[in-house]
Amino acid sequence: MKNNHATFRNKIFAALILMTLLFVSVMAYLNFQQNTNAFKRGKIREIERIHNRIEETFHYITSKYSDNDEELKLMLSNRIYELSNVYNTNINIYNLKGELLGSNRLSTDTLNIDLLAEIRVEQNLMVDEKMPENGNLLYNQYSIIKINKKPVAILNTQ
DSSP: OHHHHHHHHHHHHHHHHHHHHHHHHHHHHHHHHHHHHHHHHHHHHHHHHHHHHHHHHHHHHHTTSOOOHHHHHHHHHHHHHHHHHHHTSOEEEEOTTSBEEEESSSOOOBOOHHHHHHHHHHSEEEEEEEOTTTOOEEEEEEEEEEETTEEEEEEEEO
């Protein structure tokens, strides 16, 4: 009888240890998920803050000029590299047709028609896409630069 009692006690002990391990595992998973979501929200807030600062700078710069594409391209191309270095981000400027006017990288990108239509509707758009090389998320924010309340270009930060 005594041997039977010890075996039952060992089973209860093993069950308690397994429940504790299960509880710790679930808590670790939930903590990981919560931290991942908090990191994503923080990253998005940081991108929005940087984008807003760059946008304010371009609004200030463009308030002194006309809405001529060539003049805008020349004026903004000089400032793109400076702002890109200050904020440590990639900056692209497109005309309203989606053609690249200036970039801090060597690029000949154009915006696809669906994205261009969405930017025109939303005026300020955050897009996240997975990079094919490593599977990381890349956050892109688009907004419209206006001169005297007239849209002249699309600002993209990454």
